Amino acid sequence: MKPNDKDLNTSHQAVTTILDSLDALVYVADMETHELLFINEYGRKKWGDPAGRKCWQVLQTDQTGPCSFCTNPILLDKQGKPTGVQITEMQNTKNNQWYQCRDQAVPWLDGRLVRIEVATNITDRKQMEEDLRRAHLKAEQLADTDSLTGLNNRRAFFNLGKQLLHQAERNQTPVALIMFDLDYFKQINDQHGHALGDLTLVNIARIAEDKIRSSDVLARIGGEEFALLMPQTTLEQSLILAERLSNAFAENKVTNQTVEISCTASFGISALEAATTKSLDALIAEADKALYLAKNSGRNQIKVHE
Numbered sequence: 001m002k003p004n005d006k007d008l009n010t011s012h013q014a015v016t017t018i019l020d021s022l023d024a025l026v027y028v029a030d031m032e033t034h035e036l037l038f039i040n041e042y043g044r045k046k047w048g049d050p051a052g053r054k055c056w057q058v059l060q061t062d063q064t065g066p067c068s069f070c071t072n073p074i075l076l077d078k079q080g081k082p083t084g085v086q087i088t089e090m091q092n093t094k095n096n097q098w099y100q101c102r103d104q105a106v107p108w109l110d111g112r113l114v115r116i117e118v119a120t121n122i123t124d125r126k127q128m129e130e131d132l133r134r135a136h137l138k139a140e141q142l143a144d145t146d147s148l149t150g151l152n153n154r155r156a157f158f159n160l161g162k163q164l165l166h167q168a169e170r171n172q173t174p175v176a177l178i179m180f181d182l183d184y185f186k187q188i189n190d191q192h193g194h195a196l197g198d199l200t201l202v203n204i205a206r207i208a209e210d211k212i213r214s215s216d217v218l219a220r221i222g223g224e225e226f227a228l229l230m231p232q233t234t235l236e237q238s239l240i241l242a243e244r245l246s247n248a249f250a251e252n253k254v255t256n257q258t259v260e261i262s263c264t265a266s267f268g269i270s271a272l273e274a275a276t277t278k279s280l281d282a283l284i285a286e287a288d289k290a291l292y293l294a295k296n297s298g299r300n301q302i303k304v305h306e
């Protein structure tokens, strides 16, 4: 039995009612001319009536032609045959909302190819993903950061240090390590309180940060112990920097309302010459030995591992 006009009219109305009830954009656009042939009520309410206009004129802003992100090219294969459903995520240029777009090329009633898109608003999900990404990044940064000074912590020092040594070995460039430890720091805490001790550590960190290159890895690896690993740096160059640091620390004054103090440091230096290999642990052990010697020789001095 052939459907009559009334049946067809009723089924057209039924389909329109269904499409207009959806909480998603549904539209049909000519794949060649981009003319918008249909848009459901959700789309009309948000983007307006097509009135013979093209999809890029109705749905996007500031377009003078088809969008650079138009999905048409992926909806057809080299022979011009539909590739099936393609799912993309896009931020609409008119309302800045994010949409998941389910696009498909299909033959229209008159035989030409059209793009049918069903787009659902995923802005809340995108925002949640972004929040999660930021929280994850922050957690990672916190796990690598010394909370008092904001410097790398011990864990980060070992991770970054190993990468740095690896790179240096590959490039056959020298690396130097300075370990420094504040002198008689316990006395500062005991005599003037933990808060002034903390302030001293922060001051020392800022001074050191100020004197190094962005490629250097500076870390607080213990209570009052710091490590500075420098790529493309020789023993001689690191000695000059250690002297600068030593002088700057000694000149630095830390104050609270009642006292003004200064604090020196002892330094131990070790180095990896270009085109040689050494583990980070070995480099640290050598610098540590030199630091121990500096402490035992009266403090406020720099010793180099021979």
Ligand SMILES: Nc1nc2c(ncn2[C@@H]2O[C@H](COP(=O)(O)OP(=O)(O)OP(=O)(O)O)[C@@H](O)[C@H]2O)c(=O)[nH]1
Pocket: 148, 181, 182, 183, 184, 185, 186, 187, 189, 193, 194, 195, 196, 197, 198, 201, 222, 223, 224, 295, 299
């Ligand atoms: N204020 C403060 N003190 C800390 C922190 N971490 C460790 N310390 C203190 O640093 C002091 C280190 O003391 P010691 O290891 O005896 O070293 P020192 O007094 O500097 O002596 P030398 O290193 O031999 O010159 C201890 O009193 C720790 O409590 C911190 O985060 N803040």
